[in-house]
Amino acid sequence: MAILSKEEAQAILTKVLSYSKADECEVTLNGRTGGNVRSARNAISTAGAVDNVSLAVESRFGKRSGVATCNEFDEATLRRCVQRAEEIARLAPESPEYVPYLGAQKYLAPSPAAFAAATANITPDYRAQQTAASMKLCEQKKLSSAGFLNDEAGFIAKRNSKGLEAYQQITNLEYSVTVRTPDGTGSGYATADYNDASKFDAARLTQIAADKAAASVGAKAIEPGKYTVILEPAALVANTDASLLAALMNALDARNADEGRSFLSKKGGGNRKGEKLFDERVTIYSDPLNAEIPTLTFSGDGRPQQKMTWIEKGVVKNLYTTRFWAQKAGIPDIPRPGGWIMEGGTQSVQDMIKGTEKGILVTRLWYIRPVDPQTLLYTGLTRDGTFYIENGKIKHPVKNFRFNESPIIMLNNLEAIGKPQRVGGNLVPPLKIRDFTFTSLSDAV
Amino acid sequence: MKRRDFVGLSGLAAGALFLPSFPGLGGNLVTPEQLLIPAADVALKKRLADAALNAAKSAGASYADVRIGRSLNQGIFTREKQVQNIQSTESYGAGVRVLANGTWGFASTNTVSEAGLAKAAQLAVQIAKANSKVQKEQVKLAPVKGHGEVSWKTPIQQNAFEVPIAQKVELLLGANAKAMDNGASFVNSALFQVNEQKYFASTDGSYIDQDIHRIWPTFSVTAIDRASGKFRSRQALSAPMGMGYEYLTPKAADKVAGPAGSDLVGYKNSYDILEDATAATKQVKQKLTAKSVTPGKYDLVLDPHHLGLTIHESVGHPTELDRVLGYEANYAGTSFATLEWRAKKQPYGSKLVNIVADKQQANSLGAVGFDDEGVKTKKWDLIKEGMLIDYQKIRDQAAMVGQNESDGCCYAQSWADVQFQRMPNVSLQPGKTKLSVDDMVKGVDKGIYIAGHGSFSIDQQRYNSQFGGQVFYEINKGKITGMLEDVAYQTNTLEFWNSCAAICDESDYRFSGFFNDGKGQPSQSSAVSHGSSTTRFNGVNVINTARKIG
DSSP: OOOOOOOHEEEEEEEEHHHSSSEEEEEEEEEEEEEEEEETEEHHHHEEEEEEEEEEEEEEETTTEEEEEOOOOOOHHHHHHHHHHHHHHSSOOOTTTOOOOSOOOOOOOGGGGSSSSHHHOOOHHHHHHHHHHHHHHHHTTTOOOEEEEEEEEEEEEEEESSSSSEEEEEEEEEEEEEEEEETOOOOOEEEEESSSSGGGOHHHHHHHHHHHHHHHOOOOOOOOOOOEEEEEEEHHHOOSSOOOHHHHHHTTTTTHHTTTTSBOOOOTTTTTTTOOOOTTOOOEEEOOOOOSSSSOBTTTTSOOOEEEEEEEETTEOOOBBHHHHHHHTOOOOOOOSHHHHOOSSSHHHHHHHOOOOOEEEEEEEEEEEEEEEETTTEEEEEEEEEEEEETTEEEEEBBBBEEEEHHHHHTTTTTOOOOOEEEEEEOOOOOEEEEEEEEEOOOOO | OOHHHHHHTTOOOOOOOOOOSOOOOOOOOGGGGGSOOOOHHHHHHHHOOOOHHHHHTTTTOEEEEEEEEEEEEEEEEEEEEEEEEEEEEEEEEEEEEEEEEEEEEEEESSOSSSHHHHHHHHHHHHHHHHTTTOOOOOOOOOOOOOEEEEEOOOOSSSOOSSSHHHHHHHHHHHHHHHHHHHOSSEEOOOOOEEEEEEEEEEEESSEEEEEEEEEEEEEEEEEEETTTTTEEEOOOOOBSSOOOGGGGGGGGGEEOOSEEEESOOOEESSSSSHHHHHHHHHHHHHHHHHHHHEEEEEEEEOOHHHHHHIIIIIIIITTHHHHTTTTTTTTTOSSSHHHHHHHHHOSSOTOOOOEEEOOOOOTTOOOOSSSSSSSSSSSSEEEEETEEEOOOOOTTGGGGGGGOOOOOOEOOSTTTSOEEOOOOOOEEEOOOOOHHHHHHHHSSEEEEESSOOOEEEOOOSSOOOEOSSSSSEEEEEEEEEEEEEEEEEEEEEHHHTTTTTOOOOOOGGGEEEEEEEEETTTTEEEEEEEEEEEEEEEEEEEEEEOOOOO
């Protein structure tokens, strides 16, 4: 039942709305089907499957709101779910941040690339075969692989008593693999994600990680300090952890800025929208119809997602906000984007290495955590392939470092921008940064 | 598309690597009254479990276990004078794990009927057989004797779900009022309550019914100096606990005064949220003008609430056997504390360092009678007089290290997730000789006293770490001389624990803990406590984290 058509989904939602006695009611159906395989030490360790559709009903009486959910769809359960939402709403305190539901909206037609049959039709055998290909490659090279493959097909349908109606299907596949040498002295990593599984090749990605693992054996310790670094896209955005560029995007919240608790807060009050805070080559935008990272064309609360510029030539152009804060502050009502694109150039990572006299290539950063929200300072470590560059060539692997750095400072120390690649549902270019701050060495491999 | 798009719209929160943020409340949103409906009858659950076990065996499983789970959660969220959200959720279903052809298979269902569970069992066997085609080694399970029909319950005095929501809201808004009345710019507070009703059965002959309770009150107070644009926050010094609502009735006997000159209070088995919110506001305003630390070597005096996080990251995780063996390599990494490293008999810490794993400790988050594969829980030594002597292991790992017994620390975050090795409570034993915090501070010439969890980060083999805190006090010639800011210490695990110079006695012992420790792929969340007394570490490298941005 997990992937309902638009007609099937809206028929259920229309029926559920007809049971409502509330002043306002909004109903959302969310369906997911998919599965995962996890491997380690060249063997499958766990595998699972997900197949679920859930209904959320939000009922409102005046400024009181209640939400109930269920995942069975017989008439009695649906009626009970609506009744529960109404009971919860009657008990709830009035919300001082109440905003009436949106009415009918015009959404962009979703990109046809957002939903791929190749992903929706994945079987347990397909997952096992892809994982086996990764493990076989590593066995042949006497290396050890650990990987995770996760795929999902899903749909979201929304409807409310004010006439709003939304529906979209979407698919996603994520894969990551860590390859280690048997003696634990080398480690490499590769990751990719797609809407369309036909683009996925576990063996190809494993080869990249295997090459990094082999190349990272015999790492030399060099002094921590300020270095020119080339950060690969996986070092800038991560599926599994916080990351420097995601931290920046997460900070573009209007309310936090206006309230004075953000790097975008202005001394004396107000926010820094419109100010040039980054190198003029920094442009970041979102576009739900981008063919490489198609996303939902509506937000969680039903607002349309449009192409939106966040940072243009180093200037903060827009901040996202809740509907309540947009109304209260009298600012544009812009939802948070699903994915984003940082504009780049045409250089590959190899090209960037060639143009580097002295520097460090970073495959990946890890365990990144905020240190100071005032300056957006983060700490974390390099991992799974860190190399010293001299005269345009990788000279030797180096021991991993801890960094303490802010993406704001980093994007003011930009040397070069490479060709964007998809990572974590975003398009992210490799970046060459001067004076990146490494504060200590790590013995970890 | 990012998974965030799904989870954001479905209201499900994906687990992440140990995030000190609010855990997502999985399951269906229900009325608060729904949380008071008793669990299904044990006889019914036994019948359902037998249907799953029989179906698994008929399909070719050599071993099977089933967990029928009902998870109840309630979260109450407030800011300043308003309630932001109240969520009550119920999740009910069953997960079946099987061994077939020497390979694991798992499937779950929310159709809790004999037919539904039998179908899940058959699917689990199908998955196991499919995966067995590419497996080279068969799973070896440490033997477990069936326990028959047994039960266990968290020994709570007051079920938090039975306390009227209005009373809980009043308490949180009362804490907010204390903060605002004392000059806070913003305050958020929250109360999380969890009840896991778990029924486990296996082909070993165990039928185990458990009723587990947890609670976590917390807040964050922010102060802003509009003129300078500077802002600072201070989080609650509460610990999430394996207790009922009685944790929120303050008792004088549970309060532990911080060192003279610090204006701090620590809490044991009860928590005074009003007192803490008042103190937090005073301290957060002091933070705005506190002296920025001079980087260098300092002797650190770490309070238990702070030290719990360091124990968690630098001892708890590196002694997980699955991590040691490489099963977590693609996510949080491996461990320096390999079997080969242990064989070298190098000291993990100084002789004062005794660290125990314990799944039975009263009031702790990890306390249960039996783990999620039917093993009776226990207490065991991880580090004794500075030497690593054991790891944390479950049934399919014991044979890998030449042992034949699980430690009883297998856990799944819900019926829908497969169980695997998770951290038990991991605690530093208190000092054996009488030592108060004041006496400890008196012996420090140049040091910093740190309280509360701050920033935290550690590498993928658990060597290099960096920790911040909530509040920092300078110690000069045996006295606290004022508050410091911009403090973080960077250290190497072995250097850090070998620099342990003194541990306060058991009168200072209390818990720190985490509701939301992430591990595995897909990531699962678990709750764990860490006990310790205030502890001194000599000559630790402290950095200054202040930066200037344009």
